[in-house]
Structure formats: C-alpha cells, structure tokens
Amino acid sequence: xxNIIIYSSNNCGYCELAKSLLESLNYQYQEINIExxxxxxxxxxxxxxxxxxxxxxxxxxxxxxxxDELNRLHLKGELTELINEK
Numbered sequence: 001x002x003n004i005i006i007y008s009s010n011n012c013g014y015c016e017l018a019k020s021l022l023e024s025l026n027y028q029y030q031e032i033n034i035e036x037x038x039x040x041x042x043x044x045x046x047x048x049x050x051x052x053x054x055x056x057x058x059x060x061x062x063x064x065x066x067x068d069e070l071n072r073l074h075l076k077g078e079l080t081e082l083i084n085e086k
Contacts, residue, residue, distance in 0.1 A: 002083050004029035007044040007056040010036075014067040015055040021067075021074060027083060059083055 004022065006029050008015035022029050034041045034054065048056045048063055057064040059082055064070050073079040 001027070002060040002085075004083065005032060005058045006030070007032050007034055007040070007048075007054055009034055009054045012054050018055045018057060018067040018070050021071060025074075025080070 004027060006015065006018055006022075008019075008031055010033065019029070019031070032040050032044070034044060044054075044056050045052065047058065051065075053066060055066055057066065057070050062082065064073065070079070073082060
C-alpha cells in the first residue's frame, strides 16, 4: 500500500470528510496540520504547485488534490487501484 498524506488545518470540514472516507476504507494516512506545524505550509505549497486550500492529499508522489478529487476517484473505483498499485 502506498503512503497517504493529508495536509489539513483545524476546523476544516473537507479535511474531516477526506479522513472519514479513508478511514471507512481502512486506509491509514499521515496527517500534517499546517496550523499546528506552520513550517509545513511551504512544503504543501511546493508539492501542490501553489494550492493554498486544505486538504491537499497525496498518494506517494501523486497529487490527488482535495476532498472532491479524492471522492471522485473513490466513486469511479480508481482510489483503491491507485493506493494498491505497485
């Protein structure tokens, strides 16, 4: 299984939705809260090509985007394939 990273912030409804979706599928993820670790904001901006909104979700080096993109992959049946591909 590939490494999943979610850049999040406090009181972020879409962050909670993304985490809930991954948890419902029994996927473990690393959460990086950019409010609690402000030094990670620049890392998120660099990796996401300047996207400032949260969540920003990565599966290994692949930038998924936010919750909407994550959910779209799930509904199309592509999320599990992406996470499990070697």
